[in-house]
Every structure is written in C-alpha cells, then in structure tokens.
Amino acid sequence: MIKVDVRRKAFGESEILHDIRFDVADGETVAILGPSGIGKSTLLRLIAGIDTVFEGQIVCPQRIAMVFQEPVLLPWRRVLENLTLVHPTLGDKAARAALERIGILDQAALFPGQLSLGQQRRLALARAFAGRPELLILDEPYVSLDPQTAEDMLELTERLIVETGPAVILVTHSEAEARRLARRSLRLAGRPATVVGDANVAQAEGVA
Numbered sequence: 001m002i003k004v005d006v007r008r009k010a011f012g013e014s015e016i017l018h019d020i021r022f023d024v025a026d027g028e029t030v031a032i033l034g035p036s037g038i039g040k041s042t043l044l045r046l047i048a049g050i051d052t053v054f055e056g057q058i059v060c061p062q063r064i065a066m067v068f069q070e071p072v073l074l075p076w077r078r079v080l081e082n083l084t085l086v087h088p089t090l091g092d093k094a095a096r097a098a099l100e101r102i103g104i105l106d107q108a109a110l111f112p113g114q115l116s117l118g119q120q121r122r123l124a125l126a127r128a129f130a131g132r133p134e135l136l137i138l139d140e141p142y143v144s145l146d147p148q149t150a151e152d153m154l155e156l157t158e159r160l161i162v163e164t165g166p167a168v169i170l171v172t173h174s175e176a177e178a179r180r181l182a183r184r185s186l187r188l189a190g191r192p193a194t195v196v197g198d199a200n201v202a203q204a205e206g207v208a
C-alpha cells in the first residue's frame, strides 16, 4: 500500500502542491492527469524520494523504479550492461531474456546512442521492470513517439505490468493512455495544485 499525504510543497515562496492525499493499493495502476506545469512531475519526485523537501508524509514500498520522459540510460555502457550493472543479481541469461522480450536482443552489444528513441525507451522500461519493483512510477514515457511506436510501448507496458504486478503511478496528458492502463485516475488542478477528481475509469467513461 502506498500512502501519499503532501500537505505542502513549495519552491521558495511559490506553493506548487497543497493537500494532495491518496492511497494506491498493491498492484493498482493510477493515472495522474493535469495541465502542463501543474506539478505532476514534482509530485512524482516526492513519491520516488528524489525530492525530500516537503511538508507531509509518504509511505512507499522499498523497491521503486521510475521511468522518465527521456530515457535515462548509461550511454558509455552497452545495452546488456545497462541491465546487468543496474541489477547485479539479474545475471546474463535473465538480462538477455529481458532484451528478447522487448525485441532488442540483437542490439545487446551496442551502446544506447546507437538505438532508436523507441528502442531506448523500451530498454528503460525493461530495466525498470527487471528489478521487480513493488512500485513503478512512469512520467509520460510515451511522449514524442510516433503512433505505432507509442502503441508498441503501451502494449509492452501492459504485458510487463501483468507479468510483474507492481503498483503503478502513471503521469500522462493523454486520457486515452490513462484509460488504457489505469482503472483509476486522479486529476490535479489549481495553483497550488490539489486533487479535484479521483474516479475509476468506468465512472469517468459514464460521465463522458
């Protein structure tokens, strides 16, 4: 169970988040929606423990993985090593199997810069799942991909979620992506941002 209780998050005098409270059950996928600049990435950084300067309390499991808008890979290490160095207990065989599952086993000996953007994103996703996270945080992992590559990524994400079963918090601008991956969506609005909607997708579709 993940418990988020952010009473106040500010940068200097500027309060960004105010009284953001929600729980995420084990294995549940929740989408966070809201306009650009509202504070979605800020909230994710608090949940991931990257930023610890805020008023409130967040209870999270130990094993957390995060996938950013831009794939964060080790550019000076080969594709296979991007898995095995980050997950030393994974082993060569399991790492190769992970690359095969995402369709880039042939590129195992290349460097990340020699992969297409879509392949880099798949590698970042596979690396996140390889640690069998209890909580996976996705910050708009499908932006600026062509429609077919974005669709491939969505399918891959769905498959990996089913196989691995983490709780997932997904930030997206796309209602369609939210509906596809999440059963529940939280909407942020205002300045400072608060939660103005917490609906399961069936309800949201009924209202639309």
Ligand SMILES: Nc1ncnc2c1ncn2[C@@H]1O[C@H](COP(=O)(O)OP(=O)(O)OP(=O)(O)O)[C@@H](O)[C@H]1O
Pocket: 011, 016, 034, 035, 036, 037, 038, 039, 040, 041, 042, 043
């Ligand atoms: N380190 C920082 N210092 C000062 N202000 C910041 C910092 N990080 C974010 N902000 C401000 O906080 C606000 C929220 O930014 P954030 O990146 O969380 O928004 P977002 O909802 O994720 O936006 P987008 O959808 O465009 O990615 C913005 O006004 C931004 O300028």
